[in-house]
Amino acid sequence: MSTDPVPPENTENAVPAKPGATGEPPAAEPEDTAPAPEPEATEDTDESADGGGDEETPASEESAEGVSAGTETPAADTAAAQLSEAQAELAAQKLERERIERRKAEKAAPITAGAKLSGTAADLLAAVRAVEGGAKPPAAAFAAEPAPRRPAPEPVRRPQPVAAPVPAPAADTVEGVRRVLADGGAPETLAPQTAAALGEGAVELLREDPWHLLRVPGVRLEQADGFARALLGPECAPDDERRGRAVTVWLLEQAALAGHTALELPTLTAALGKQAVPDADAAVQDTLAEGDALVFQDALDTPGAGQPTAATAENGDESGEEGGEAGEEARPVRVLVGLERYALAEESLADALARVVNSPAKEASAPWDSAIAAASGSTAELIRAVAGHGLVLHTGGEAARAEPAALLAAARALGLRTVAACHTPDGRRRFTALLGEADGAVVTVPGLLAGAEGPGRDADGAFALDLLVVLDAPHLDVESAAMLAESLPDGARLVLSGDPAVLWSAGPGRVFGDLLAARVCPQVASRTPDPGPLGELVSGVGIGELNQVDAPGKEIVIVPVRDAGEAVHRTVQLVADSVPRAFGIPPEETVVITPGHGGAAGTRALNAALKERLNPGPGRFGGYDPGDRVAYSPVPGRTVPGRVVTADAEGLHLTCAGVAVVVPRERVEQAVRHGWSLTAHQAVGSRWPAAVVVLPGDAAQALSRPWVYTAFGRAERHLSVVHGVDQALPKAVAEVPAKPRTTRLTTLLRAQVPAVARP
Secondary structure (H helix, E strand, C coil): CCCCCHHHHHHHCCCCCCCCCCCCCCCCCCCCCCCCCCCCCCCCCCHCHHHCCCCCCCCCCCCCCCCCCCCCCCCCCCCCCCCCCCHHHHHHHHHHHHHHHHHHHHHHCCCCCCCCCCHHHHHHHHHHHHHHHCCCCHHHHHHCCCCCCCCCCCCCCCCCCCCCCCCCCCCCHHHHHHHHHEEEEEEEHHHHHHHHHHHHCCHHHHCCHHHHHCCCCCCCHHHHHHHHHHHHHCCCCCCCCCHHHHHHHHHHHHHHHCCCCCCCHHHHHHHHHHHHCCCCCHHHHHEEECCCEEEEEEEECCCCCCCCCCCHHHCCCCCCCCHHHHHCCCCCCEEEEEEEHHHHHHHHHHHHHHHHHHCCCCCCCCCHHHHEEEHHHHHHHHHHHHHHHHHHEEEECCHHHHHHHHHHHEEECCCCCEEEEEEEHHHHHHHHHHHCCCCEEEHHHHHHHHHHCCCCCCCCCCCCCCEEECHHHHHHHHHHHHHHHHHHCCCCCCEEEEECCCCCCCCCCHHHHHHHCCCCCCCEEEECCCCCCHHHHHHHHCCCCCCCCCCCCCCCCEEECCHHHHHHHHHHHHHHHHHHHHHHHHHHEEEEEECCCCCCCHHHHHHHHHHHHHHHCCCCCCCCEEEEEEEEECCCCEEEEEEEEECCCCCCEEECEEEEEEEEHHHHHHEECCCEEEHHHHCCCEEEEEEEEEEEEEHHHHCCCHHHHHHHHHHHHHHHEEECCCHHHHHHHHHHHCCCCCCHHEEEEEHCCCHHHHH
């Protein structure tokens, strides 16, 4: 590829250039770049903006006020009582949380709420502190093996989600919260969110413990501290145990936004110290004692672990036991603390996957022989693995999706009940095209879990399926994965397929990566490469190489820029003029991807410029006009591209993937953004004919190999790179892998699945 820069106005005559060849040196980190690897997440980072957990997707800066009644004709046949997609999904999640509560009640030794920490957990904390101080830990702390896990239980069967609206906070509760917020100097506009987060007793909770305000999505610690000082006066102190508990929970919630299902104890206590908590150990103990978090002791699978040392073999341990007992004391463990919601969901997922691995299939593998004989290469390997195992992992890029499509067709030919589930409606469209049919064989994961798509459930509440193929598996968070796995009937097969090089899930967990690391089931790696210059470029990025690619059809074009203002200007020219003229791709089929929401070339600035050029208007519907492209988040962590149709008293009317959606007026600000420009997390799981990836100089520190791989891979026919990060791009591809996530799934699975089942 040539490195000659070409102005965007002449893109049709452009000579492709090597990324990273020209541009200015990277500037300082902007406000919206990815944070340092701590359990905190800022509002405008790419990950936190689309993160999971209880956080709402950060609202766009455009005001939602002004969505007025009667300005446009309401959409026909819209029933006020109809269950929205978001309500159905929230109802399904509520049922999952109720199931987790039942599992908690069944635990052998729960921590009694209101009691101080005692027993193993207290000994464990004391041992950790002793080691940190250079002393020998008490023998009782690590003398015993980790508690053996019980056999994988039968799945908890959940009924199909009931079409019942999610109740809004009572008006008197909201009004009472508004008065408390006013007394504490907090914005009264937070009243509805605060009432929804804290429930009917919100007023009393805030009066008794003002730091409960941290439970409201988007509230920062310094804001909660100011609120507490205003309400408590002289009683407010940094060593207040209420503050310690609240900050501990808040840090765990921030960690969940960054993808962790738990935090190692030293990491948590260090983070508490940075937030001015005087006694971090006491804060953790109070949090555990009150039941706001759970503590776990996971044995580490380290070579040589558990072997007695020479000294212990000769003298025994301090309790008088022989050397064999002392060797067990030396077995390394890690102590983790996590929120109940995610920690127990991860355990539930491990139980369900162990059942899938250990349960024999309903039919013998012999009928599969003809399908295996008719296939070849990695397709045959995939079918052979599925014929003999309950759980199979399949890895590969976009072209490799043809292999699970062939598997699905073969299974249906055998008379098996099969369904494929994709991450997004666009993924469903693309996979349906591979199958050549549209009879409900392909669904979205949210639609399947909510009961809006798919085969439904049997009398026991399990999916009426023999084979479930999940595409885009790296995007599964731990809660969604647990709900899927527990909904499989005994003897059903599960195939998880996806590209492990893309960005991980927006919600907590690293399900696909943990399963690959656990090696508890067959893994089939596709040998089908993505074709063309784009496939060659993206494949190189996946292995850490930013290669010079020959693109004779101008499939890849580099547009150097000097600053963020020029980046915005040239992006608009590319989308509105150059790409349509050179490649015949209209603006509505081009996506703009940038690292963050804020900054001079973030999604907000780019969306404002693109709207002014492509769909100018006064924004009379809360900042939106009919025809505006939007990014709609029905629940935190999931984004669906759509278009504004109209607005009325019910709210903002959208069309998303051909489906009419009504966003209530009070949720517009939280759930809707303009959508010409997206972050890579918002774009994941979908592809467009053309993609314009914007890399302004102030975004250099936000780049990583998975981010570049995901952003470049959203283009089907043409990729333009608005390049202002100079050598930061090849450096990110070569040297910046995905940020690690702290999870427990690999350890939990290895404790349940027999070693003979591992390949």
